[in-house]
Amino acid sequence: MKRKLRMGMVGGGKDAFIGAVHRIAAFMDGKIELVCGAFSIDPQISKESGEELFVDPSRVYESYGQMIEKESQLPEGERMDFLTIVTPNFLHFAPAKMALENGFDVVIEKPMTVSLDEAKELKEIVEKTGRTLCLTHTYSGYPMIKQAKAMIKAGHFGKIRKIVVEYPQGWLSRLSEREGNAGAAWRADPKKSGLSLVMGDIGTHAAHLAEYVSGLRITELCADLTTFVEGRQLDDDGSVLLRFEQGAKGVLMASQISAGEENAVRIRIYGEEGGLEWANEDPNNLIIKMLDQPRQIYRTGNAYAAPFTLSSFATHNTRVPAGHPEGLLESFANIYRNFAATVSAKKEGRVPTPEQLDFPSVDDGVRGMAFVQNVVQSNESNEKWTKFVL
Ligand code: NAD
Known part of the structure; x- marks a missing residue:
């Protein structure tokens, strides 16, 4: 352009x-x-x-x-x-x-x-x-999340068995919606927020991250939602057991009454040979834990030699040399940059590269809304497992 x-x-x-x-x-x-x-x-x-x-x-x-x-x-x-x-x-x-x-x-x-x-x-x-x-979906824009996804896709950890994703916040530990907090007020209003406060606001981020990094889709779930703060019209805490494609199992926790927490998003995924861990509060590190090996830390922006070379998706989404921290703003900017590159390519009749096409789409939006609806249904049901239906 x-x-x-x-x-x-x-x-x-x-x-x-x-x-x-x-x-x-x-x-x-x-x-x-x-x-x-x-x-x-x-x-x-x-x-x-x-x-x-x-x-x-x-x-x-x-x-x-x-x-x-x-x-x-x-x-x-x-x-x-x-x-x-x-x-x-x-x-x-x-x-x-x-x-x-x-x-x-x-x-x-x-x-x-x-x-x-x-x-x-x-x-x-x-x-x-x-x-x-x-x-x-802010969190899937981080370079070390891209690296995690690429390593799972390449089979580094073997068949995936367990996916644990957490998003605890503490900012709704009190009835902030009645204390002049406009952002809390519309979020806690079912007509403006949707079926679930905690799952719409942050559970969708966690579910997207789990599916994006693992490459596996949720197939069934069992959810428990709670409204801890008296007077609130929607839930503020939730725990969900997850079943994924290919037999993987998982746990998702999303909570806005985890008093004292900021935005402590964390994901851990384990395969037959090893696992990985990434946390939003330390986003330039990806911790790799392999069976019978010392722990390794991959860091953003390094030109590692093979076989540790960072994936093209990680480097495409990195702006500064190693050691200079990148964070939420850069992750958000990665989403915009890839979107802009895709839109420009389409306007000029070019085919966007896979790296440029790597941003959350309308399909992720549909899955997010299905996740919220299925979680709410599961919470209200006496059946142990609710099929993830779109
Ligand atoms: P907010 O309440 O702080 O701001 C909402 C804005 O929308 C205000 O400027 C308000 O005046 C405006 N607005 C409302 N009705 C309007 C209308 N009819 N026409 C024009 N403007 C109108 O809310 P927020 O925290 O900025 O959240 C906005 C959205 O972003 C929500 O959907 C929220 O879930 C999402 N969000 C996403 C992330 C993320 O990490 N991706 C973080 C925060 C919020």
């Missing part, structure tokens, strides 16, 4: 959390520029946010509907190329549908929608329009 891709945004104003992270990630590699937005539910905040971001005031809109309509009418050389959706969960589907149907590609936050039905409908729209949809 001889130019940057033009990005529009719904949500992500001065009153928001994750929108600013998206902008940092999108801009990191110089391939994307922000040209328009409906940045807030409050038009005044949207206007002020646009001013702070130096967006042309004529392209700061009062609603996403107005934005998509007006942008579609601009000449091709000016209009946005894609829409980033960083609104609360219940406001993902409608702008995504409208953007796709008006010829725009989409970057969308997880959980992709509030229900499995909406997710399936979105998949149909993506297929019908031929547009690209990228789902921002």
